[in-house]
Amino acid sequence: MEQSRVISAVQRIADSLITASRLLPPDAAKALEEAVPEGGKAAGVMDAIRRNLAIARERDIPMCQDTGAFWCLAEIGRESRIPLSLVERIITEGCREAAEKGCYRTSIVSEPVYERKNTGTNLPPFINYELRDGDGVRLSFLMKGFGSENCSSVRMLNPTAGEDGVFRAVMEMLEAAGGKPCPPVFLGVGIGGTMDRAAFLSKKAFFVSDERYTELSARILKVANELGTGPGGLGGSPTALGVSIAAEPTHIAGLPVALTVNCWAERKAVIEFREEELC
Amino acid sequence: MLRNLHLPYSGSPEHGDTIESILPGDDVILSGILYVGRDQVHKRLKEAIEASLPLPFDFAGNAIYYMGPSPAPEGFVIGAAGPTTSARMDPFSPLLISKGLSIMVGKGPRSEAVREAVEKYHGLYLQAYGGCGALYSSCITKAETIAYPELGPEALLRLEIRDFPAVCVIDSRGTVYRG
Known part of the structure; x- marks a missing residue:
C-alpha cells in the first residue's frame, strides 16, 4: 500500500x-427548509437556526x-x-x-x-x-x-408489546427529553437484538431505511409533532424532523427498543x- | 415584547430594560459582559463557596452563560459558542443564585428548585438558541479566560457581547414560559 x-x-x-x-446533509437541510413553524417561539427559533447555518457557511466555522x-x-x-x-x-x-x-x-x-x-x-x-x-x-x-445524546435511551419491552409498545416507549423517551436535545430533532430507533444491539441499531438507523417500518416511522413523526415541545423546547412545532428505524432478530422473551436523539444540527x-x- | 438588557445589570433604566419588566416569552437582546461556565466550573464554584474561598468574579448583577466554545480560527475572537443544556447545572444554580448571581443563560428546561431560587432572588433564566454556535460566535467581540484554564474548553471565560439574542423562560417572579 x-x-x-x-x-x-x-x-x-x-x-x-x-x-x-x-x-447540513441534503436530507436534513431539506427537512429544515420544508418545516413550517407554528406556535410558541417556533418562528424565531427556526429563523435563528437559518441565520446560524448562513454564518457557519460564511465564516467557515462549525x-x-x-x-x-x-x-x-x-x-x-x-x-x-x-x-x-x-x-x-x-x-x-x-x-x-x-x-x-x-x-x-x-x-x-x-x-x-x-x-x-x-x-x-x-x-x-x-x-x-x-x-x-x-x-x-x-x-x-x-x-x-451530547446535549442530544444524553436524551438517548434503551428500553427492554415485553415480547407482546407490539407496535403500540414500541411507539409508546419512543414517545415517553422523547417527552422526557423535552427541550434539552435542541429540537427539532432527528430520531433513530433501534429495535430487536440484545440491549446493546438495539442501541447500536438506533445509530445505524440514520444510514439505512427498512420498508417494514415506514408506517411506524410516520406515526412516530406525526405524534412527535403534536407534543408541543417545539423548536428550542419553546412550544409549538416542529418537534421532530425525521424518524428512521433499523431492526434485527431478537429473543422470544424480549423486545429491546433504543432511541438515539440527534439535534437539528445533524x-x-x-x-x-x-x-x-x-x- | 423585545427587551434590551445590559450586563452587568445595574437596575438603572438608562442601561436598558429592568429585570422586572422582562416577562416569560419576551425576546431579550443582551449586551455588555457575560461570564461563561459549565459543568466543571459550577462544581468548582460550589467547592469555593463551601470552603469560603474568594470567587473568580463578582456575582452581583452578573450573568453566567452555560457554554464551552470550539477553538477560534485565525482572525476570530472565538469559535462556535452556543448554549449547552442548562439542566446539568440545576444542582448548583440555587447556591450560586443565593450568592448574588442574577441571570443564567443556557438552553432547555430547569428544575423546580432553580425556578424557586429565581423567584426568591428576583433573577432571570434566559434561553439562547440551541445549536446556534456560529450565530453566537458573531455576537462576541472579546473573550478571555479568567479562571481554571486547565479545564480547556470548559474554562471560566469573560466575554464582551453585542446583540446577543435570547428568550426569557423564567422571569423574576418565577413564572415559566411554556410556549
Whole structure:
C-alpha cells in the first residue's frame, strides 16, 4: 500500500467530516427548509437556526460548538482484502485531522468517572465494525453532540408489546427529553437484538431505511409533532424532523427498543472506498 | 415584547430594560459582559463557596452563560459558542443564585428548585438558541479566560457581547414560559 494512498484516504475522511460540521446533509437541510413553524417561539427559533447555518457557511466555522464525539460504522466487504488495521488507521487519522484543521472543540475525556482528563484531540473515535456483501469499505460517521445524546435511551419491552409498545416507549423517551436535545430533532430507533444491539441499531438507523417500518416511522413523526415541545423546547412545532428505524432478530422473551436523539444540527458523513483505493 | 438588557445589570433604566419588566416569552437582546461556565466550573464554584474561598468574579448583577466554545480560527475572537443544556447545572444554580448571581443563560428546561431560587432572588433564566454556535460566535467581540484554564474548553471565560439574542423562560417572579 503506497503511503500516498493512505494520505489521500485520510484527507478524504477529514474533508468530509469538516464539511459535515459546517453544512447540513441534503436530507436534513431539506427537512429544515420544508418545516413550517407554528406556535410558541417556533418562528424565531427556526429563523435563528437559518441565520446560524448562513454564518457557519460564511465564516467557515462549525455550526455548533459541540462538534461531537466521532461515531463510525465501518462496513467491510466480505470479499475485501483491505487490511483491517488500515481501516482503523485511516478512520483514526481522518478524525484527528478533521478535529485539528476543522477547529473542533476537544470534547473527549480519557476516563469517565475519576480523571475526566481531556484527551486534547477529540479522539478516540467510537468505531463499530460490520461485514457486508461485496468488497470495498463504507464508513458512516455521526459527530454526536451530547446535549442530544444524553436524551438517548434503551428500553427492554415485553415480547407482546407490539407496535403500540414500541411507539409508546419512543414517545415517553422523547417527552422526557423535552427541550434539552435542541429540537427539532432527528430520531433513530433501534429495535430487536440484545440491549446493546438495539442501541447500536438506533445509530445505524440514520444510514439505512427498512420498508417494514415506514408506517411506524410516520406515526412516530406525526405524534412527535403534536407534543408541543417545539423548536428550542419553546412550544409549538416542529418537534421532530425525521424518524428512521433499523431492526434485527431478537429473543422470544424480549423486545429491546433504543432511541438515539440527534439535534437539528445533524452532523453525518458517508465515505465509500473501492477495493482498489485501499489495496 | 423585545427587551434590551445590559450586563452587568445595574437596575438603572438608562442601561436598558429592568429585570422586572422582562416577562416569560419576551425576546431579550443582551449586551455588555457575560461570564461563561459549565459543568466543571459550577462544581468548582460550589467547592469555593463551601470552603469560603474568594470567587473568580463578582456575582452581583452578573450573568453566567452555560457554554464551552470550539477553538477560534485565525482572525476570530472565538469559535462556535452556543448554549449547552442548562439542566446539568440545576444542582448548583440555587447556591450560586443565593450568592448574588442574577441571570443564567443556557438552553432547555430547569428544575423546580432553580425556578424557586429565581423567584426568591428576583433573577432571570434566559434561553439562547440551541445549536446556534456560529450565530453566537458573531455576537462576541472579546473573550478571555479568567479562571481554571486547565479545564480547556470548559474554562471560566469573560466575554464582551453585542446583540446577543435570547428568550426569557423564567422571569423574576418565577413564572415559566411554556410556549
